[in-house]
């Protein structure tokens with residue numbers, strides 16, 4: 046059976062052999078009592094990696110983002126997000142349902158908020174107005190194509206926020222991809238946010254989890270809200286062990302995913318009917334459009350599947366391919382050969 050090439054997302058990655066061994070041998074305890082030594086080690090490592098005081102393990106990035114919002118805000122307040130931020134676009138309306146806040150959405154440029162527009166969007170004191178309680182950024186930015194927000198932009202937004210005593214939360218699901226593309230450490234990106242959520246379950250290949258990082262006071266409050274949501278976990282050191290391997294071993298190889306994405310994007314751009322904006326291919330994602338091929342994403346997903354290639358379908362021509370640890374350079378060449386055959390020489 047040919048190997049399955051799965052380009053749907055970097056969320057499909059499975060734990061490495063080293064992670065599985067670490068999980069098996071993990072020293073565990075009841076983390077609600079703070080007795081799990083492996084979880085304590087992970088949270089110290091995560092905080093140190095982001096240059097923050099403390100960290101909290103959560104089972105998903107969505108929970109980490111929403112926990113941050115619930116911790117930073119009060120019901121009835123307003124947060125500022127980019128127009129297609131994951132926090133707004135893909136988190137099932139949790140902003141309103143869980144945190145009871147509303148979003149002021151600003152259209153970014155390749156996912157980056159404009160600091161002047163952020164400042165203009167901050168509410169002044171007025172009987173009619175909700176208070177602006179939080180500014181949320183996303184780096185890399187998923188729906189913009191895994192694009193990287195420049196550090197000077199993040200710094201400018203951070204300074205505007207702090208001039209108005211407003212905290213900044215970074216959805217850093219792929220912060221290590223951003224740091225790799227920028228040639229800096231993750232903490233150099235994280236410094237321009239008060240709280241940072243990052244995922245170990247995506248490009249870093251851990252089976253489960255994300256870390257929310259921030260000040261000790263912030264994390265103490267977030268830990269209590271996590272417990273309220275039923276997120277207090279017992280012997281979670283089994284998961285923490287894999288996350289420690291993920292943070293320690295995997296960021297340094299992300300450049301390979303970026304190189305593979307670049308090669309894949311350039312190859313796709315040469316196929317008749319496929320439109321790719323190569324400027325947006327900056328990390329491990331490729332957003333492209335197949336409308337001019339006469340196919341939509343769902344049709345392509347169906348005809349490509351028998352070739353051992355899994356892609357996310359779509360009702361229109363808008364497509365996303367994501368590279369990761371389990372997509373090799375040879376897999377990239379095979380995908381290009383199959384795409385060329387299916388699109389340029391349809392039967």
Ligand SMILES: Cc1ncc(COP(=O)(O)O)c(CN[C@H](C(=O)O)[C@H](C)O)c1O
Pocket residue numbers: 053054055056104105106107108110131132135183185186187216218219244246255
């Ligand atoms: C920027 C960002 N922030 C948060 C999350 C949520 O992470 P999880 O809740 O899936 O762990 C994601 C997941 N992104 C997933 C994907 O890309 O396939 C889907 C869209 O939810 C994300 O891309």
